[in-house]
Amino acid sequence: MATRPRDVARWAVVLGTVGVALAYGAAFAPPRVARGGEILMALSTPTLLVGVLGLGALDARAMRGRPRRVLPWAFVALVLWLALGFALAVASGAPRATDARIAGLPWAAALVLYGLGAVPAVLLPLLYAWAHTTTDGSEDGAGAS
Amino acid sequence: MTSWLLQTAALPEAASPIVGRVMLAYALVVLIVGILASRVTRSASDFFVAGKSLGLMTTGLAAMAATLSGFAFIGGPGLVYTLGLGAVFIVLPVALTNTMTAWVLARRLRRLADIREMITIPDAIAARYQSRAAQGLAAVAILVAVLGYAATNFLALGLVLDAVFGIGRTTAIWGGALLVVGYTVTGGILAGVWNDVVQGVLMAVASALVFWYALDVTAAAGGLVPLLLAHAPEMLAATGRSTPLAALSFYFVFGLGTLGQPHVVHKFFMLRDDTKLQWFPVILSFAMMLSLLLFVGVGLAMRALVASGAADAPTTPDAVTPLFLLRFTPPVLAALVFAGTAAAIMSTVNAFLNIGAAACTRDLPRALGHPIRNELRAGRVWTLVLALLATAIADRSGLLVSFLGIFGWGLFASTLVPSLAIGLNWAGATRAGAIASIASGLLCTMVLETLAFTRTFQFPSGVTATACALVVSLLVFFVVSWWTRSTAAATLAPDVRAILED
Structure with a gap:
């Protein structure tokens, strides 16, 4: 049976795809509309990608164990984190020498390299490893393979 | 969009005794490995999926090596030099994709391989939709992409070898091809x-x-x-010198497209035991992050050094890494990177030739209803034929190799992401949806990339043929599957359904 969170993930994929299509369509329009397309792209891309992630992760097996309380909210947080990061990246301009520094980088560069790169690169694999461990123990017992 | 993924310009001369010796030593290692592997390659399963015998660490490193071609060491830093942080959006999705492939594809592909005799990605598509037509279409897309990708990689390998040994481009292309073909034909995957x-x-x-x-x-x-803030601050802007839409487009295409790269995801068939996948994303992410430090660091460092007058400007973006290595690092390290670049190209070509040969040996004959009996022998012959064809294209035609090369990534993404990655996780996908999606991805990629390549049509900044084809194939997949939703259950075999849902 399809799980409810998986249905939500599928709708996120569909809506994200439509959003990306509209964002590309806006690029053919006058500059003011095109700017709106950039923001739409910043919101749609993480919705689509994390939706696909959820489609794979939120299967019936995961929904039987502890991950069912954690994974859906972790993915919602990831969408929000990435969307906010992309929106800030779109809105920011060229850095100045007086800009605040984060771990040695101007904030906009730190946002990209640390916020959109390093943070999910470290946390997501650990989330996967945790979900793999805590999934109801039926992995072998289910005898699917 | 993917034309800048191709390395087609000559590199600065790097001939030095140390670089040459390290490269020769590496070639020797490759040949020895090929000979050893040939001794244990006794069946088509050994040849195409390593007899499903790989451990976790081997699979992780192999997936990384197949993902990163020479672009990670040569073209990528050149693009960072040109676009600043905008080019980093190409590799930024790695933060998601390593875990995404594990969750979306790894366990399901491996379990499919347990219940069905399965050694290729089109095999998985055939099993999912019970459709030989879908398998055949996917194989055609793979074959077209493989030929172009392999040709451009043979050219890139020739350019690296020519830069190191100074033997001329033609000799270098055929010499490099001989080495790759030697170990691919004998030892397979x-x-x-x-x-x-x-x-x-x-x-x-x-x-x-x-x-x-x-x-x-x-x-x-x-x-x-x-230095960058003083001389080139725009390089450190969030999207560098790219437009925001172009940078986000990179993220979208390289994030989602990764799920459709058959030379990477078919490594999951080779896993000995899928319960060991727990640490796969951790291993892959750690190795990827280390390997991509050069991609980000060298381009920005060279821009800072050139802007401050400490280094001469490179003549082409592809010269950024060689110039930095030859000027600022010890010869042994430069030699290791040149060997690593050649190795990256060789491993990518090996994987392409293998999946291309599998398409000719297995997928197309089965789709046409005439399976081949001795797939191991046919696999070796087709590997040789494809390699000769790709090498000849690389050697003979500058324009053709550039043209064919643009299809690689986009074709894989637009034809395989919906039918494979979404289809293996959604029981509502239908056979008609998969066939329509693969066909539209194939058609859109070829038409739009051709229009862009010939400059018949100019896309607005940030919009690319690859991205458009990917969006179209996704929309077609969803719309046709919804339209034919009453057939979804009949499309899905019960044992495959169990894998999809659990």
Whole structure:
């Protein structure tokens, strides 16, 4: 049976795809509309990608164990984190020498390299490893393979 | 969009005894591995999926090595030099994709391989939709992409070998091809995977060392960040010199498209035991992050050094890495990176030839209802035929190789992401949806990329043929599957359904 969170993930994929299509369509329009397309792209891309992630992760097996309380909210947080990061990246301009520094980088560069790169690169694999461990123990017992 | 993924310009001359010796030593290692692998390659399953015998670490390093071609060491840093942080959006999705492939594809593909006789990605599509037509269409897309990709990689390998040995482009292309074909034909994917392990370690270590040198050299000149802020601040803007839409497009295409790269995801068939996948994303992410330090660091460091007058400007973006290595790092490290670049290209070509040969040996004959009896022998013959064809294209035609090369990534993404990655996780997908999606992805990629290549149509900044084709194939997949939703249950065999849902 399809799980409810998986249905939500599928709708996120569909809506994200439509959003990306509209964002590309806006690029053919006058500059003011095109700017709106950039923001739409910043919101749609993480919705689509994390939706696909959820489609794979939120299967019936995961929904039987502890991950069912954690994974859906972790993915919602990831969408929000990435969307906010992309929106800030779109809105920011060229850095100045007086800009605040984060771990040695101007904030906009730190946002990209640390916020959109390093943070999910470290946390997501650990989330996967945790979900793999805590999934109801039926992995072998289910005898699917 | 993917034309800049191709390395088609000559590199600066790097002939030195140390570089030459390291390259020759590496070639020797590759040949020995090929000979060893040929001794244990006795069936088509050994040849195409390493007899499903790989451990976790080997699979992780092989997946990384197949993902990162020479672009990670040569073209990528050149693009960072040109676009600043905008080019980083190409590799940024790695933060998601390593875990995404594990969750979306790894366990399901491996379990499919347990219940059905399965050695290719089109095999998986055939099993999912019970459709030979879908298998055949996917095989055609793979074959077209493989030929172009392999040709451009043979050319890139020839350029690297020519830069090191100064033997002329033609000799270098055929010499490099001979080496790759030798170990691919004899040892199949097993030789490739064993070499991938060597290459993966080499890439990660060399990349980390070069990154350290990039920081060290720029620190002596005033510091990487202060130099860039003083001379080229736009490089450190969030999307660098790219438009925001172009940078986000990179993220979208390379994030989602990764799920459709058959030379990477078919490594999951080779896993000995899918319960060991727990640490796969951790291993892959760690190795990837190390290997991509060079991608980010060298381009920015060279921009800072050139802007401050500490280095001469490179004549082409592809010259950025060779110039940095030859000027600012010890010869041994430069030699390791050149060997690593050649190794990266070879492993990518090995994987392409293998899946291309599988399409000719297995998928197309089965789709046409005439399976081949001796798939091992046919696989070796087709590997040779494809390699000769790709090498001849690389050697003979500058324009054709550039043209064919643009299809690679986009074709894989638009034809395989919806039908494979979404289809293996959604029981509502239908056979008609998959066939329509693969066909539209094939058609859109070829038409739109051709229009862009010939400059018949100019896309607005940030919009690319690859991205448009991917969006179209996704929309077609959803719309046709919804339209034919009453057939979804009949499309899905009960044992495959169990894998999809659990």
